[in-house]
Every structure is written in C-alpha cells, then in structure tokens.
Amino acid sequence: MTKYKIIFDRKVCIGSGACTSVCPENWELVEKNGEFKAKPKKLEISEEEYTSNAEAAAICPVECIQIEKIKTKKRMIDEDHSDADDEEDDEDLD
Numbered sequence: 001m002t003k004y005k006i007i008f009d010r011k012v013c014i015g016s017g018a019c020t021s022v023c024p025e026n027w028e029l030v031e032k033n034g035e036f037k038a039k040p041k042k043l044e045i046s047e048e049e050y051t052s053n054a055e056a057a058a059i060c061p062v063e064c065i066q067i068e069k070i071k072t073k074k075r076m077i078d079e080d081h082s083d084a085d086d087e088e089d090d091e092d093l094d
C-alpha cells in the first residue's frame, strides 16, 4: 500500500550515485546529454520501501530527495447541517 511520496529535485542532483548505492531497488543513475542524474523508479512507496529510500534521502549530499507521508483523506463534514451553531468564543477582557 502506498504510504509515502518521494519528492525529488532533479535540477539539484549532482549525480553522485550515493542514493543508488543504498537503495538500488528504487534509484538509478541515468545519463542525459553527457550528464548523470538520479532517477527514482517510482515516486510512491510503501512502508516496507520507506527505510531504504529514507537512507537514500539521508545520504544525498545535496539533499534533493525528500519523503513525505501521504495523509489519509478525511471526509469533510457537510456544512448543510445548520443545526449546530458555531458560536465564536468572545473573550471578555476587563
């Protein structure tokens, strides 16, 4: 199940290859116009894949890998329920 999202700033990557050494299952170096840059195989990862990808993020010398937890979407309460009065708290300051 997808739990985390990888945010990768390719422009910042210097192609050191550190991420590919600690997490080869998701990171590879790809050459483009004579320049090597990392490339994630996937941007959404599971809990099991988190540890090695987090190592890749931690070892990256230019910190261009970030991992964000995907939050569960909560259902918003329908505002048509007008029974509940939203009273603002009045602060009485003497």
Ligand code: SF4
Residues within 6 Å of the ligand: 012, 013, 014, 015, 016, 017, 018, 019, 020, 037, 038, 056, 059, 060, 061, 062, 063, 064, 065
């Ligand atoms: S460790 Fe960082 S700079 Fe090095 S290849 Fe991976 S993403 Fe690029």
